[in-house]
Amino acid sequence: MGVDIKRYGVLLVNLGTPKAANTEAVKKFLAEFLSDIRIINFSPIIWKLLLHLIILPLRSPKLAKLYESIWTKEGSPLLIYSLQQKIELKKKLSNIPVELGMSYGMLPISEAINKLLTKKVENIIILPLYPQYSNSTTAVVFDMIIKILKKYQIIPRINFIRSYADHPYYIEILKKSVELSFKKYGIPERLILSYHGIPKYYEKKGDIYPKQCELTTYLFSKLIKFPTHQIIMAYQSKFGYRKWTKPYTNTILKFLAKNNIKHVQILCPGFSVDSLETLWEISIRNKDLFLKYGGEQFHYIPALNATKNHIILMTKLIINKI
CATH class of the missing domain: 3.40.50.1400 (Rossmann fold)
Structure with missing residues (x-):
């Protein structure tokens, strides 16, 4: 039947x-x-x-x-x-x-x-x-x-x-999205995978979210033809004064710019559609931060949206x- x-x-x-x-x-x-x-x-x-x-x-x-x-x-x-x-x-x-x-x-x-x-x-x-x-x-x-x-x-x-987080086709289309960006803007010196952060005490209480982000990053890094040591995983959107999952995306960008890294591209694998966190926080605020401290090329790779x-x-x- x-x-x-x-x-x-x-x-x-x-x-x-x-x-x-x-x-x-x-x-x-x-x-x-x-x-x-x-x-x-x-x-x-x-x-x-x-x-x-x-x-x-x-x-x-x-x-x-x-x-x-x-x-x-x-x-x-x-x-x-x-x-x-x-x-x-x-x-x-x-x-x-x-x-x-x-x-x-x-x-x-x-x-x-x-x-x-x-x-x-x-x-x-x-x-x-x-x-x-x-x-x-x-x-x-x-x-x-x-x-x-x-x-x-x-x-x-x-x-x-x-x-x-580990679905093979999800990892595959993240890779394709990044490859399109590389083709359009050139190969960056660093590729950042930025996930929405959570308070550190959530993780201590047993939230598996950071492990899931690490899994996606690991599988993506294995699949894409790009040096693993040039892929950086970070967390964004910190709110309040408590400690959140690290490293923070803005801290990483500032550090890279100060250390003569001129070209970065950034993907936010955890966002299924573009929103305030990607369109403003990443594309505007973090881009401005990177350029302010000496960076020259900053490109945000759009969310998968309705592609x-x-x-x-x-x-x-x-x-x-x-």
């Missing part, structure tokens, strides 16, 4: 984005994001006071200006690319419904699940768009799914794709669960 694909549905999940590049929208988004206990492991009462009295009033206007610098006529880049992924994946999967949900902000996961169940889906394949598992990203999605499904009398079967190869990867991950 064949598989009834009409009973399957796919839920893509990404972190989320503010509705607009203004202080009010950013404040609302941050309040939701920074209230998640998996994101902030701190005394709830004290944290709530810090968040609403200090962090949100100070940080929201600053972040709004940064979002404004990358905002497009169509809106948030993260949302635009994510919607494109949904559209292209739907074309590949034919009769299987595909929905997009966000952990925070616009397009809540609850609405996406409701749309799938309305279509009589009995099996939901959930693909969090985080190649490397982390307690602060992938596990958040799992928590939300469980909480949402508690409201339903009949729950669907769930196929949860926890990570794909043909990325959609093929997503299709492979999903078909494997049917």
Whole structure:
């Protein structure tokens, strides 16, 4: 007996984005994001006071200006690319419904699940768009799914794709992406693989995220024809005063520039779509830093976004669960 694909549905999940590049929208988004206990492991009462009295009033206007610098006529880049992924994946999967949900902000996961169940889906394949598992990203999605499904009398079967840090095709298309950049801009003196950082105490508590990043970097380094000693793994997006996973991307760039390295290219393997962290933090702030201290060529290699190869990867991950 064949598989009834009409009973399957796919839920893509990404972190989320503010509705607009203004202080009010950013404040609302941050309040939701920074209230998640998996994101902030701190005394709830004290944290709530810090968040609403200090962090949100100070940080929201600053972040709004940064979002404004990358905002497009169509809106948030993260949302635009994510919607494109949904559209292209739907074309590949034919009769299987595909929905997009966000952990925070616009397009809540609850609405996406409701749309799938309305279509009589009995099996939901959930693909969090985080190649490397982390307690602060992938596990958040799992928590939300469980909480949402508690409201339903009949729950669907769930196929949860926890990570794909070592998937051969994922590593292959990262390599192809880098090779295209090398062809366009020339061979750099250093290639940096920059991942979103996490607080160091997350790792001490057992988060396997750094190990997943190391695995992706190792497999990529083995596959690409580029000297291993010229590939540097680093972490970006540090927030607050606690220690985070090291080395920090900005520290590495500053060090390289000061030590007469003139040409670097940078890939962010953990970001499935371009967002504030890549389009501003890497492409603008870190580029400026590298040039300021003596660097001459800095090229950011775009995320996989809704490229043909990325959609093929997503299709492979999903078909494997049917």
